[in-house]
Amino acid sequence: MQESFHSRVYAVVCSIPPGTVATYGQVAALAGNPRNARFVGFALHANPEPGIIPCHRVVFRDGSLAPGFAFGGPDKQRALLEREGVSFVEPRPDHANAGAEGGCVDMDRCQWHG
DNA sequence: GCAATGACCTGCT
DNA sequence: CAGCAGGCCATTG
Numbered sequence: 001m002q003e004s005f006h007s008r009v010y011a012v013v014c015s016i017p018p019g020t021v022a023t024y025g026q027v028a029a030l031a032g033n034p035r036n037a038r039f040v041g042f043a044l045h046a047n048p049e050p051g052i053i054p055c056h057r058v059v060f061r062d063g064s065l066a067p068g069f070a071f072g073g074p075d076k077q078r079a080l081l082e083r084e085g086v087s088f089v090e091p092r093p094d095h096a097n098a099g100a101e102g103g104c105v106d107m108d109r110c111q112w113h114g
Numbered sequence: 115g116c117a118a119t120g121a122c123c124t125g126c127t
Numbered sequence: 128c129a130g131c132a133g134g135c136c137a138t139t140g
Contacts, residue, residue, distance in 0.1 A: 005137055024122055028136095034123090035135045041121025042138070058121080066121040119139085127131080 005031060009043040016057040019085030021105045022112035023061045030114060041066065056080045057112075063089070063104040086110045 008031040016022050022030075024037040031040065044055045056077040059065055070077045082088060087106035105111075 028122085033136065036122085036137070038120055038122035038135080039137055042119085043121095045121060046138070055121080060121085061123070069121045117140095120137095123133105123135095125131105125133090127129105 005033065005036065005039060006043040006046060008032060009040050010047060010049075010053060013044065013053055013055065013058055016054060016112050019110065020112040021057050021059050021081065021086055021107070021110050022114070023059060023107075025061055026112065026114065027058055041069070045069070057084070059105050059107075063107045065105075081105060 009027055012027045012030045013022070024040045025034060028034055028037040028040045031043075033039065040058070044053060044058065047053050047055070051071075055071055056065070065074055065077050067074060078088065087109045089104045089106050
């Protein structure tokens with residue numbers, strides 16, 4: 001159980017309050033490496049405890065979710081976030097990425113401030 | 115021990 | 128305004 005980046009990211013993601021979402025860059029920054037946003041996902045991918053890590057609370061900078069890698073389904077992730085109390089915006093707030101056709105978190109209201 | 119990859123982000127053309 | 132490319136750091140095989 002070394003304090004590798006994995007453990008740190010895991011702690012940060014697990015530290016995200018309910019009804020709130022954080023971006024990979026945010027988690028990466030809190031983990032101590034703002035430039036390792038791509039590695040944050042890697043940490044969750046190799047995460048040691050799948051199921052206890054609220055990966056669904058981690059979203060892109062645009063507010064879109066991770067396509068194809070949702071722990072059980074993108075639709076499930078949207079349901080989980082909504083269930084937590086996170087607000088969702090159907091239309092694209094800005095120029096959203098391809099992949100989140102109807103899954104954009106309202107970063108204006110639910111982005112984790114830390 | 116070496117090398118390659120990776121749920122991304124940012125900047126430039 | 129939009130699309131494209133590259134780079135960062137750490138873990139894994």
